Amino acid sequence: MGLTAFLNNTAGIAQPIPSGIAPLPGPFSSRYARTDIAYDYAIGGIPFISGESLRGSYYRKVYTRSFSPIRKDQFDNQQVPGEQSLWGWWLRSQSSFSQGGGSQFLDTTQDPLLGERFFYSEGVDMLSTPGQISLLQTTTANTGSTGPVQLRGANNGTEDGVLILDTGSTVFGALSFLGVSGTTTLYAFPGGLTGLANTFTDDGTNYYFADKTGIYKGAIATPGVAAAKIWNVPSTSGRYVIGWVKGRLVAGLDNNVYELVGAGPGLPAVKFAHQNTAYTYTGISEIGTAILVSGNAGGAVSQIHKFTLDGGGAMPVLTSGVVAAQMPYGEKILTIYAYIGAYVGIGTNKGFRVAVADSNGNLAYGPLIVQDPNNVGVRAIGGYDRFMFIGNQGNSLIPQVGWENPSDATDADFIMRVDLGSQTSTGGQPFANDLMGDLPTTGSPVNSIANMGSTSQVVFSTGGFVYSPNTSFKVSSGFFYTPKIRFNTLEPKHFKYVYLRHPNIDTGDGSIDIWGQNPTSGLELIVAGVQGSSADGAASPFYIPDIGDSQEWFQFKFVLNRNTNNSPVMNGYQLRGLPGVARQVIIEIPMLCFDRELDRYSNPAGYDGFAYERIKALEALTASGNIVLFQDLNYNDSNLVVVDDYRFEQQSPELSKAASNGGQDSNAHGGYVTLHCRVIV
Numbered sequence: 001m002g003l004t005a006f007l008n009n010t011a012g013i014a015q016p017i018p019s020g021i022a023p024l025p026g027p028f029s030s031r032y033a034r035t036d037i038a039y040d041y042a043i044g045g046i047p048f049i050s051g052e053s054l055r056g057s058y059y060r061k062v063y064t065r066s067f068s069p070i071r072k073d074q075f076d077n078q079q080v081p082g083e084q085s086l087w088g089w090w091l092r093s094q095s096s097f098s099q100g101g102g103s104q105f106l107d108t109t110q111d112p113l114l115g116e117r118f119f120y121s122e123g124v125d126m127l128s129t130p131g132q133i134s135l136l137q138t139t140t141a142n143t144g145s146t147g148p149v150q151l152r153g154a155n156n157g158t159e160d161g162v163l164i165l166d167t168g169s170t171v172f173g174a175l176s177f178l179g180v181s182g183t184t185t186l187y188a189f190p191g192g193l194t195g196l197a198n199t200f201t202d203d204g205t206n207y208y209f210a211d212k213t214g215i216y217k218g219a220i221a222t223p224g225v226a227a228a229k230i231w232n233v234p235s236t237s238g239r240y241v242i243g244w245v246k247g248r249l250v251a252g253l254d255n256n257v258y259e260l261v262g263a264g265p266g267l268p269a270v271k272f273a274h275q276n277t278a279y280t281y282t283g284i285s286e287i288g289t290a291i292l293v294s295g296n297a298g299g300a301v302s303q304i305h306k307f308t309l310d311g312g313g314a315m316p317v318l319t320s321g322v323v324a325a326q327m328p329y330g331e332k333i334l335t336i337y338a339y340i341g342a343y344v345g346i347g348t349n350k351g352f353r354v355a356v357a358d359s360n361g362n363l364a365y366g367p368l369i370v371q372d373p374n375n376v377g378v379r380a381i382g383g384y385d386r387f388m389f390i391g392n393q394g395n396s397l398i399p400q401v402g403w404e405n406p407s408d409a410t411d412a413d414f415i416m417r418v419d420l421g422s423q424t425s426t427g428g429q430p431f432a433n434d435l436m437g438d439l440p441t442t443g444s445p446v447n448s449i450a451n452m453g454s455t456s457q458v459v460f461s462t463g464g465f466v467y468s469p470n471t472s473f474k475v476s477s478g479f480f481y482t483p484k485i486r487f488n489t490l491e492p493k494h495f496k497y498v499y500l501r502h503p504n505i506d507t508g509d510g511s512i513d514i515w516g517q518n519p520t521s522g523l524e525l526i527v528a529g530v531q532g533s534s535a536d537g538a539a540s541p542f543y544i545p546d547i548g549d550s551q552e553w554f555q556f557k558f559v560l561n562r563n564t565n566n567s568p569v570m571n572g573y574q575l576r577g578l579p580g581v582a583r584q585v586i587i588e589i590p591m592l593c594f595d596r597e598l599d600r601y602s603n604p605a606g607y608d609g610f611a612y613e614r615i616k617a618l619e620a621l622t623a624s625g626n627i628v629l630f631q632d633l634n635y636n637d638s639n640l641v642v643v644d645d646y647r648f649e650q651q652s653p654e655l656s657k658a659a660s661n662g663g664q665d666s667n668a669h670g671g672y673v674t675l676h677c678r679v680i681v
Helices: 003-008 112-116 534-539 610-624
Strands: 041-043 046-048 064-067 090-094 120-122 137-142 149-155 160-166 174-179 184-186 199-202 206-210 215-219 228-231 240-245 248-253 256-260 280-286 291-297 301-307 323-326 333-339 343-348 351-357 363-365 381-384 387-392 414-419 431-436 446-451 458-462 465-474 477-481 493-501 511-518 521-530 555-561 572-579 585-593 596-598 604-606 627-632 637-649 671-679
Touching (some): 160 199, 206 240, 323 363, 381 446, 387 446, 493 534, 585 610
Antiparallel strands (some): 090 572, 149 160, 301 323, 351 363, 511 521, 637 671
């Protein structure tokens, strides 16, 4: 007799109606209602009598309830051992931040390089020395210019410094020299200029600038002698740019490119005339095999043209532009800066890219490393060592569209450091905020960046201010945010302890503060004024208060505070946590499964074939993987469960009975069923 036929029988003491036993597999809400048989359990509406056995029985069967293990099996192949084996303490640490800022989450199984990134920084040097964080220098504002100003690193014969050309002077322009000593020398400037100087370069000995009247040349070492005109300009448009490259002066005047060699003041023949008369050149630089000239036409079309020197060392005449790089439509180049013969920084209205030159002078550029939603873009680029430095006006540059800096981020003018010695997994270069202007933002773009002569000191200008590093003082404090730490899972965690790694921090070195936040709580102080030996820091963790309990993610803010002019050094940190999910209950239930059974009151139940039909129903229920209802009928308790497995044991052969209705042999398949279930929370 099948289950359907069984349900259609008349109810009685030996054969009650097991409500909800069919159809199977059915919805999880299938429920059994007790009638006159005292069944103990029901699963998916299928009733069973308890099958617990005596303690001394060979086939001992017990009902058990336990919690599921919290271990999450993960293959640990990361650079930091043990950080992917989620057993015991869950660990996450960072000992290097050399992959730069702009990382939202520290999910290292997705991308191992994320373990060396951070979210945001101010006032701290994150990139110079991998594995070491310290405070940056302050800057000194040199005022007195109308602005914007352009800068050129130089040596005036006495000391290293920077030439400052004020392109916004109300008369005709002004040129000065700021030495590393802090002294300023004003240069004599020629008279008779009718327009403001707007472009500037040098050859190490002489400086050159252009205005609407011509191109001028002066000696860096003789500030009292005014520059003299050496070339005329074709018009009074002022759409000019000049650069000293490959041992010669090259100019982009209106839509024409000139190689300014020989005698002036009449211009030589045009080397290249852009077909679009509205095209404006914006930058001139050089790589190992070519001279590069960038420009744009109204912001819609922007290109970099290359000029490869001929066998005699001259620029060839181009009848059509040889394009080394074409920008996406609407992204216009504002400046270019070629560095160490292989890399070219491209500042655009959209942000900043780094290109790599091949042996033919063609450029392959990467993605936007940082972007400017305000379209001010990057107008200034410099370089030293393995880094490029770019202008970050009002701290407006962000890693990608939709990014939000932390609420305590400043809106001051910055320069940003980009590391050419490494590449992130997204194809860009690591970056971090660097020197910051110490005055309120001018609202003007960072217009120029240069080194003070042959030194490593980077100077930048914004508006009429020139900011130079103050080597005598560190900033009073600086900070950085880690990415949001979530152990590669969205489930809640308990973030309990943080270890701080640092060299010895004496009283004279300053201190470190640790803050934390989670999705529901703002920044809260964990510990202030950390000092002491490196051994103490490695052995003594700091307890994270209630803000670390049962959260999807946790984020640290580390603040470095100076003492006098010393900076503490931080090497890294380690976070320890535990899973915060509600643990699942595992139930193991032994149950009788015979054709004919007696309940605790000796009431008979069942019929021929009843055991086998329930076995088949359990198999279908388990195989479906669906959520079902488990009922403990003795306690009137119900739980939604998933049946992970079941086991049927027929412990001894039973005597065959005469075939009954349906062809079954009575008790032919009787035995015990052990059910393994997980309670769904």
